[in-house]
Amino acid sequence: MKLLIALLLLVSTGTYAQRHSNFADSIRQHYNIPELAYAVVCDTGVMETQIFGTKKINSHLPAAPSDRFRIGSNTKAITSLLIAQQIQAGRLTWNTPFFAIFPELKAKSKPCYYDMTVADLLSFRNPLMPYSYGNEEPRKNQFPGTPSQQRMQFAAWLLQQPPNTSTGELKYSNAGYVLAGALLEKISGHTYEELLQNLNTSLSIHLQTGSPNEKDSTQTWGHNDHLQPEASAENYKLNWLMAAGNVNTNLSDYTILLSQQLKAFKGASPLLDSATVNFLHFGRHTFAMGWFWEVNKQGHQVSSNTGNPGTFITRVVMIPAVNRAYVVFTNYQEDKVYEGVNALITRLQSYYGE
Structure with a gap:
């Protein structure tokens, strides 16, 4: 039966x-x-x-x-997962301020960004400027070096730009994830590509x-x-x-x-x-x-x-x-x-x- x-x-x-x-x-x-x-x-x-x-x-x-x-933006969930793994490892918390990890960037950054936390960057609760593939600035030749070094320079550039002044708690922008990626690379000691490969190895997949x-x-x-x-x-x-x-x-x-x-x-x-x-x-x-x-x-x-x-x-x-x-x-x-x-x-x- x-x-x-x-x-x-x-x-x-x-x-x-x-x-x-x-x-x-x-x-x-x-x-x-x-x-x-x-x-x-x-x-x-x-x-x-x-x-x-x-x-x-x-x-x-x-x-x-x-x-x-x-x-596309489903990458954001993967980046958040990679950061969550660093949090589980005790290297930071959701409430860790960005500038606690990058104090060297604070002097040249706009004060409106000083209080941003890890969770703020990942949840669109930050005043960073909107940025996507269509933005003309900055130009390609502004950031020399390896892919990881270019991303770090781009993150520093974003922190010097005027903020998003739109009303509302949520401010959609890729910029928060650019900073989150830079933070992830610094606290882990690995490039984003290397962290992705580590995830691949752990799950036997090929992102x-x-x-x-x-x-x-x-x-x-x-x-x-x-x-x-x-x-x-x-x-x-x-x-x-x-x-x-x-x-x-x-x-x-x-x-x-x-x-x-x-x-x-x-x-x-x-x-x-x-x-x-x-x-x-x-x-x-x-x-x-x-x-x-x-x-x-x-x-x-x-x-x-x-x-x-x-x-x-x-x-x-x-x-x-x-x-x-x-x-x-x-x-x-x-x-x-x-x-x-x-x-x-x-x-x-x-x-x-x-």
Whole structure:
């Protein structure tokens, strides 16, 4: 009888998985998305995953499980996780002031930045100027040296700029994560790239940086809002904004990272303890450490974020109360694509739990 029930459940799950797969591919086709991938994750692994389409529009490069996607601002959650590990190691706290780590920068920095803490940098609760890839200043030749040295000089430059004077507690800016990345490198004694590699080693995954097609033209290409594929090109600002939005990954490796965080909520992961992962996702209202969050109609805390670096959209939703994470990757960034991504996540949640 138990075997029969198990088989019936397997058939039922398989049937629903096929429906989800068909629905997902219909979304891909409706919104002209070259490639779409999704997964449903729990603390023990992947419950459902599919990938469809092509790596590049009008090409003969079919989608494959090894395909990599730029995750944009979902990098912020990874940076926050790396800092959380340093906090667990006792090297700093969430309330450590930035200038306690960098006293040498204080004299040339504007006084409005003196009181910023680690948590302020990670939760958009700081007055640093808005900064993204479109800003013209500073220029490339202003910061010589290694990638890490350039990032440090850029952080010092940001501290000398006029503050964001907009009203409201939350002030969205990549700049806080630039400073957080510099802080992370100093207290750990490792570059951001080295810390990422350490995380890779600990989880047997392969997070990388930059555009997937930069080193391999047969990898995934991003597409802009005109559905034009983005050719690989050197962009020095990707390095400066490393800790804010420059990670790429395949779906399988990203699900391992999510699964480990679901384990951590249960106190069962070597990655983070339960108190730390709770603060990471829910430690400040609205936006915590790299994660937006809210309470859904079921009364469950839901953390989420969206990466949109110009030619990719990556959306992740985590609901610890039901032991679920949902993730969708696309290689096309256009306003209407968000509708399709959200519709797919809603469909998956209605079956697997919200």
